[in-house]
Amino acid sequence: MLHKISKNKDVILINTLFLTLGIGLYYWSDRIEVFAATIATGISLSIAFMQSKIQDDRMFQELFTDFNKKYDTEFRNQLDDIVEKHENNTVKISDDDEELIIRYFNLCAEEYLWRRKYRIPDEVWKAWENGMVYYFNVPIINSILIKQKGQFDSYYGLFTHLKNKVDNL
Numbered sequence: 001m002l003h004k005i006s007k008n009k010d011v012i013l014i015n016t017l018f019l020t021l022g023i024g025l026y027y028w029s030d031r032i033e034v035f036a037a038t039i040a041t042g043i044s045l046s047i048a049f050m051q052s053k054i055q056d057d058r059m060f061q062e063l064f065t066d067f068n069k070k071y072d073t074e075f076r077n078q079l080d081d082i083v084e085k086h087e088n089n090t091v092k093i094s095d096d097d098e099e100l101i102i103r104y105f106n107l108c109a110e111e112y113l114w115r116r117k118y119r120i121p122d123e124v125w126k127a128w129e130n131g132m133v134y135y136f137n138v139p140i141i142n143s144i145l146i147k148q149k150g151q152f153d154s155y156y157g158l159f160t161h162l163k164n165k166v167d168n169l
Contacts, residue, residue, distance in 0.1 A: 014046050014049060015046055018038055019039065022042070056119070059119055067110075078100055079104060082140065083138050104135070105148060109154070136167075146168050
């Protein structure tokens with residue numbers, strides 16, 4: 001029961017505020033229509049607020065699913081293969097691997113863009129950011145990152161955000 005109350009505290013606050021306002025306006029004007037209109041406004045705002053929260057949750061779910069699916073299918077195993085292949089820094093990186101790393105940077109930048117728009121919650125962003133920092137600090141990936149410094153604006157401020165966590169930024 002307390003969980004439902006804390007989850008909906010914003011709606012409860014709106015309704016309480018408008019109920020209080022309605023009662024005050026009723027006593028001040030002595031017109032029931034004012035009271036009813038104030039209560040109706042509060043209910044309408046509550047419904048709109050709840051719909052907005054539902055829409056935000058849907059958008060987050062869609063973003064979360066899309067980003068995780070893209071990472072799992074296009075990057076997870078391939079990035080690990082690149083890291084393993086270049087552990088000793090003796091093999092030159094192929095054009096395909098470099099392209100994959102740049103596509104990964106773009107995925108990370110897109111995730112960061114949605115984070116800045118408050119669509120990605122803290123706990124999810126922290127997990128994603130930890131993964132980014134890990135890969136960005138791998139020497140072969142970091143060398144590609146350094147090459148991309150001239151295009152930092154293309155990455156929506158991600159590299160500036162991570163500069164204290166990633167080498168050579």
